Structures are given as C-alpha cells and as structure tokens.
Amino acid sequence: MQIISDILLAAGALAAAAYCFVLSRRLKKFTRLEGGMGGAIAVLSAQVDDLTRALKRAEAAAKASSGALDQQMARAASATNRLELLLAAMHDLPEADPAPRGRAIRRSVRRHSPRQEYEAAE
Secondary structure (H helix, E strand, C coil), X not given: CHHHHHHHHHHHHHHHHHHHHHHHHHHHHHHCCCCCHHHHHHHHHHHHHHHHXXXXXXXXXXXXXXXXXXXXXXXXXXXXXXXXXXXXXXXXCCCCXXXXXXXXXXXXXXXXXXHHHHHHHC
C-alpha cells in the first residue's frame, strides 16, 4: 500500500512540475514586450498619456474660448445699455414739424419706356 501511495505522490509531483512549466512559459509570453500582453499594455499606456495631454490642451483651449466669449458678452451688454439709453433719449426729442401747410411741393417724374426713347432718337 505504501508503494502505491509513493507512486501516486510521484505522479502528482510530476504533474505539478509539468503544470508549473507550462504556466512559466505562458507567463513569459504574456509579459514579453514585443508581442504579448506586455506590448499591448505598453501601447495602451502610451495612448493614455497621449490622450491625457490632448485633454489638457483641449481644456486650455476651452478656457481661452470661454474667456473670449465672456469678454464679447460684456461688450454686447455694454452696447445694449448704450442703445437703450439712446432710445430713451429719442423719446425726449420734440417731434419734427410737418411740411408747411400753405403750398405743398409736388414732384412728378415722367418715365419713358426704352421703346419710346428709341423712337424719339430716330
């Protein structure tokens, strides 16, 4: 019985050694930078860095645009206030006198068609 347990123990040890060898090879492939997951992780890390830099640039551009927009809105509000003041001042002006009542000047314009002008020129 002891021989059977020794044989089973040796078979288990050999199976564990083979399993560890296979895992070791897979782990080396996994961490290799050229083509394994290590390479993929390195590429993803570089992309994250690029995206972080692009995000910072976009944030700075958005802040600059926001500042310019705030300035333009302040100028527009100032212009609106001035226009309101001018309109209010227009209501205070006296109305203009209509044309004199005695004689109205009437102007008439006589238009000729191009055909009439052509016949008159001949």
